[in-house]
Amino acid sequence: MNDCLFCRILAGEIPSAKVYEDEDVYAFRDINPQAPTHILVIPKEHIGSVAELREDNRDVAAKCLVAAARIAEREGLTEGYRIVSNCGPDAGQTVKHLHFHILGGNRLTDQMG
Numbered sequence: 001m002n003d004c005l006f007c008r009i010l011a012g013e014i015p016s017a018k019v020y021e022d023e024d025v026y027a028f029r030d031i032n033p034q035a036p037t038h039i040l041v042i043p044k045e046h047i048g049s050v051a052e053l054r055e056d057n058r059d060v061a062a063k064c065l066v067a068a069a070r071i072a073e074r075e076g077l078t079e080g081y082r083i084v085s086n087c088g089p090d091a092g093q094t095v096k097h098l099h100f101h102i103l104g105g106n107r108l109t110d111q112m113g
C-alpha cells in the first residue's frame, strides 16, 4: 500500500501530528485545516472509503467513530462538531483511505453540500 498516503503516514514514512492512537485507529491533525480544530480519524486497516464497508469490516468504522467522540471531548469541543467522510469524486475525496474529518472549534457553516 505504498501508494496510499495515509498508509504511508501509518508506516511513519510521512510525518503527522498525532492526536490519538489505539490498536485499530489513528488520528492526526489535517495539514490544511478547514476549522480551528480539524482532525482526521483513520483505520489502520486500508479501506478505500465508506463505499468499501461491509459486514466483515463494520467494526472498523464503529471504532473510528467512537474514537472520534473521545477525541472531540479531549479537544474540548463542548459546543459541538461535525464528522465528515467524503466518498468518491462527487464528494471530492482526495485520499482513498477511509477517513473521518472532525471539524469544530467555531460555528460551522450551515451548508452541507
Ligand code: AMP
Pocket: 005, 014, 016, 028, 029, 030, 031, 032, 033, 040, 085, 086, 092, 093, 094, 095, 096
Ligand atoms: P478528503 O478530501 O476528504 O479525501 O480529505 C483528505 C484530507 O487529507 C484533506 O483535508 C487534506 O488536507 C488532508 N491531508 C493531505 N495530506 C495530508 C498530510 N500529509 N497530513 C495531514 N493531512 C493531510
Ligand code: ZN
Pocket: 001, 004, 005, 006, 007, 008, 045, 046, 047, 096, 097
Ligand atoms: Zn491506505
